Amino acid sequence: MAESAKQHIDRIRKTKFSIGGAYNPLTEDLHQALKNLSAELYSKDVHFLMELIQNAEDNEYPEGVDPSLEFILTYEDITATEAPATLLVFNNEKGFSEKNIESICSVGRSTKNGNRKRGYIGEKGIGFKSVFLITSQPYIFSNGYQICFNETPRNRNCNLGYIVPEWVEQHPSLVDIQRIYGFGSALPTTTIILPLKSDKVKPVKEQLSNVHPEVCCFQRSRASLLENTTKIKSALLTLSGFYYMWRQKFPVKDENRVGRRSEVEEFLITLAFPFGDRLALGNSSPPGIYAFLPTEMVTNFPFIIQGDFILASSREAILLDDIWNQGILRCVPSAFVNAFTSLMKKTDAFSFLPVKESNYEELNDVRESIMERVSAEGNAPSRL
Structure with a gap:
């Protein structure tokens, strides 16, 4: 029985x-x-x-x-x-x-x-x-x-x-x-x-x-x-503002594999760009990094980065020295450039450029790579 x-x-x-x-x-x-x-x-x-x-x-x-x-x-x-x-x-x-x-x-x-x-x-x-x-x-x-x-x-x-x-x-x-x-x-x-x-x-x-x-x-x-x-x-969770959402998959490279994610074949990165009512919140609710749920990391970027990041035990921050997370962050500039090209057809995409420095060295590397790639695309050199 x-x-x-x-x-x-x-x-x-x-x-x-x-x-x-x-x-x-x-x-x-x-x-x-x-x-x-x-x-x-x-x-x-x-x-x-x-x-x-x-x-x-x-x-x-x-x-x-x-x-x-x-x-x-x-x-x-x-x-x-x-x-x-x-x-x-x-x-x-x-x-x-x-x-x-x-x-x-x-x-x-x-x-x-x-x-x-x-x-x-x-x-x-x-x-x-x-x-x-x-x-x-x-x-x-x-x-x-x-x-x-x-x-x-x-x-x-x-x-x-x-x-x-x-x-x-x-x-x-x-x-x-x-x-x-x-x-x-x-x-x-x-x-x-x-x-x-x-x-x-x-x-x-x-x-x-x-x-x-x-x-x-x-x-x-x-x-x-x-x-x-x-x-x-x-x-409770009604979206009061609006976002342009850009989702893109990237293959996981061997050098970024870790035991806890050994079966995952692709990084799925989502970038969320605020517009409309959401912009009115300003710094009272700044965009940051999400691992499905918000961390407490403020990037100083004008958009949200979402990925399957490995977190510290407190879940308040991602582990920046983790090779898995580094693999995700290295894909963000490519995702941004693709999103930026698409956004130029719809809005003032330049407002989403990460012009302010981040408090995190690893995120500044992401920022610099984004600015270099956007400039290399020649979309608007006079604005950079």
Whole structure:
């Protein structure tokens, strides 16, 4: 007989975390290491939201399904944790498998290796743990699983939090979740429930409202925000400005191959050139480098560079000394010149030339190569 979801969780608790058995003193050390890891890697609460969007992008979806990600903020205490507000995250992915569950009950293990050929953004194996920045007790309901985790150890035999699953018998129930989502629609396959810490309600609301609209440019999944369970819907990631998007593929050279991208045959580079309303934002939201999600690197270029970059553990920056990333950056000038030639037919393309120096030496090399190539094309030597 196949193992049920609850039996699977019971087995993980018993065999992996010795719950019901002898105390393992190493669990206390692991708990402290996990606590330090989350605090160091995710220095800003916005990371939890980026991780959730990232997970939705990396998830697998049934054929013919339009990927979507929905956030609902409610002030109803459906978890009975006395939380002042609760954030519910709905995703219509295929749902959690046994391997997904075992991964989330671990550190450094990822089930996303199969996404290599198309490139992906989730590779650290610690992303979901970032939700502990804003909640003490996250819940997951998916494919028959209904579990929660706690940042504080809850069992005498296992002095470990964060990755030890607990089966949820009640609070919340599926009826509670359906009521919040609305009885008029079937629940998406996966629901994540985050009862917020009291000092995180305001920051979470602000972060939901202030997510870069540019994130939409590079994501498969749609996202929306509902608040207070009143079903007053507002777009979370609606693009308020406009971009000219240039996408181009380049073959990966042998000297740029790395183990983590060994199966990828092509770099896919996207350059996004703002126009219209987006230009009015000016320096309040400067273009930068994206690895499907925004990094914190400001290039001083008047356009966005998107690629399957390898990131630092914090995901706040790309690794400029990584040979894979260097291969992507060397292709940017060629992509720019091709885009520039096309843009000249539509707009004042010269406004997109990177005339300002970057704070990064490697990006200045990209800038200089762009200027040299545009000049060599002889499109407008008097303007350079």
